[in-house]
Amino acid sequence: MSATITSVLQEDRLFPPSPEFVKQANISGMAAYKALCDEAERDFEGFWARLAREHVYWRKPFTKALDESNAPFFRWFHDGQTNASYNCLDRHLATQPDKTALIFEADDGKVARVSYRELYHRVCRLANALKANGIRKGDRVIIYMPMSVEAVVAMQACARIAATHSVVFGGFSAKSIHERIIDAGTVAVITADGQMRGGKEIP
Numbered sequence: 001m002s003a004t005i006t007s008v009l010q011e012d013r014l015f016p017p018s019p020e021f022v023k024q025a026n027i028s029g030m031a032a033y034k035a036l037c038d039e040a041e042r043d044f045e046g047f048w049a050r051l052a053r054e055h056v057y058w059r060k061p062f063t064k065a066l067d068e069s070n071a072p073f074f075r076w077f078h079d080g081q082t083n084a085s086y087n088c089l090d091r092h093l094a095t096q097p098d099k100t101a102l103i104f105e106a107d108d109g110k111v112a113r114v115s116y117r118e119l120y121h122r123v124c125r126l127a128n129a130l131k132a133n134g135i136r137k138g139d140r141v142i143i144y145m146p147m148s149v150e151a152v153v154a155m156q157a158c159a160r161i162a163a164t165h166s167v168v169f170g171g172f173s174a175k176s177i178h179e180r181i182i183d184a185g186t187v188a189v190i191t192a193d194g195q196m197r198g199g200k201e202i203p
Contacts, residue, residue, distance in 0.1 A: 085160035107196035126157035137162035146195030
């Protein structure tokens with residue numbers, strides 16, 4: 001075959017989605033996409049304010065989307081109050097608690113599906129355990145875990161109690177972890193006793 005790598009630098013084919021997929025999409029087509037772009041270009045502050053009000057739960061609604069009073073340190077939604085975990089989980093419980101929130105495929109190929117309801121309960125349990133161990137708002141927590149449902153639970157639990165979390169690559173050495181704990185002023189590390197990789201258990 002005489003084709004070179006430059007022959008794949010351009011793709012002219014179109015792959016239209018099915019009508020069923022279009023019906024459930026947030027953006028129904030190029031016209032809707034271009035309309036969003038036009039709206040953002042006309043009034044970007046109003047654009048983000050509208051989306052934030054329509055799609056994000058606010059415990060305390062913001063009064064102004066963008067604060068430019070201390071430029072160049074701009075603040076978005078600075079007088080509003082929300083919770084990332086609530087937005088990910090709680091707001092779905094009233095209408096679709098049994099819908100799958102998370103799909104995880106393990107090293108051995110087994111697939112786990114976790115509903116919003118189950119994920120919510122697991123996150124709340126860990127959040128309460130963190131609080132019981134003295135973790136408070138603004139505390140820094142390192143998550144040193146393999147890719148797993150439990151890692152997602154740990155991230156959500158930290159967000160739920162307003163603790164700052166940092167996900168650290170599970171292959172780092174003890175020395176690298178130690179340096180990150182010191183640098184970040186970490187008060188807790190959430191970890192696992194091992195993981196499966198390539199069919200082997202790695203401590």
